[in-house]
Amino acid sequence: MSKRNKDKLLKKMEKQMKNGNFKRVIKLADEIIKSNSNQSEPYIYKFIAFIELKKEIKAFNIFKDILNNLSTTKYIGVLLEYLIEMKEYDKANELSKETYKLDSDFYDYLASILLENIEFDNSIDFINYLDKNSPCWEDIYFVKANLFSKLEMYKEAIDACDEILKDFPNHENANSKKTFCLMVLERDDEFKEITEYRIKNNIRPNWALVDKGGYYLKKGDYDKAISLVDEALKNKPGFGYALFSRANFMYLKNKDLNEILDYLNQSLEEHDPRYYDVALDLKYDVLNDLGREEEAEKVFEERINNFM
Known part of the structure; x- marks a missing residue:
């Protein structure tokens, strides 16, 4: 079969998959496979079609064919979702390793699948299944920390x-996440210790300087807190998290509202999702305190739109 004809069949197969015509998908996949194709798409489509038709045994009978003919990362994410939700962790792990050989960035994609697309318990169980020799183990294991953090655990x-x-x-990421969690749990001594470790070892040091500033603000040392934030800004001018934190520290100590608003506006220019909405909340309060209710209302509307 010519490459042109194979490509036509692949497009037909993809269309049938999108339309949910799974029996037709299997027939088209078989046509391509009979042409001695070494492409993985027909095997992947056929596997998914069998699963959708509740024919799991037939699906797993061709799993090795997928591994042996792996030539693309297309639909691998969908296939992994099926495998993990079915608790086929060994097969999911095997497929992940083979896909990594094709695309060294694949584990970033796997992390997003585990975080967003898979049931919590299944994600945790799959992550626990992996051994430390698995590629990018540390980054996949970090998903576990993220999952717990999202649930406020x-x-x-x-x-x-x-x-x-x-x-x-x-x-x-592990150092940063631990810093955040220690702050929320108010384990102040450990929090201070990890910020100092990060500064010393250059692990997102400017973020750590600002976090350490928060520690000193909590202890009542406003000047020390501001000096640490300013040190971060000296190292990295325009650093949004530092600008926001400076505004926040000043607001808590009833400093000049116009100056606070200026820092907030600068911080919002970065559109960093890690603090953007909280900065909008503070801007809303500052504008109301300044008697600028119409502007405050616009900020409130933006905040609601972001939430939606």
Whole structure:
């Protein structure tokens, strides 16, 4: 079969898949496979079609064919979702490793699937199934910390971070997430300790400087808090998180509202989702305090739109 004809059949197969015509998908896949194609798409489509038709045994009979002919990452994410939701963790792990050979960025995609698309318990179980020799283990295991944090299970999130930090003490995401969770749990001594470790070892040091400033503000040392934020701004002019934090610290201490608003406006220019909505909330309060209700209402509307 010519490449042109194969491509036509592949397009037909994809269309039938989107339309939910799974029996037709299987027939088209078989046509391509008979042409001695070494492409993985027909096997992947056929596998998914069998699963949708509740013919799991037939699906798993061709799983090795997918691995042996893997030539694209297309539909791999969908296939992994099926495998993980079916608790076929060994097959999901095997497929992940083979896909990684095709695309070294694949594990970033897998992390997003585990975080957003898979049931919580299944994601956790799959992550626990992986051994530390798996590619990018530390980054996939970090998803576990993120999942716990999203559910406000901060102690469990810290435990997940600590598991990573045993072998990867300078892992940026694990250190940052642990810092956040310690702050929320008000474990102040540990919080201060990790910010100092991050500053010393250059692990997002400017974020750590600002976080350390928050520690000193809580302890009543406003000048020390501001000096740490200003140090971060000196290192990285225009750093949005530092600008927002400076505005927040000043507001808590009843400083000049116009100056606070200026810092807030600068911080919002970065559109960083990690603090953007909180900065909008503060801007709303500042504008109301300044008697600028119409502007405050516009900020409120933006905040609601972001939430929606």
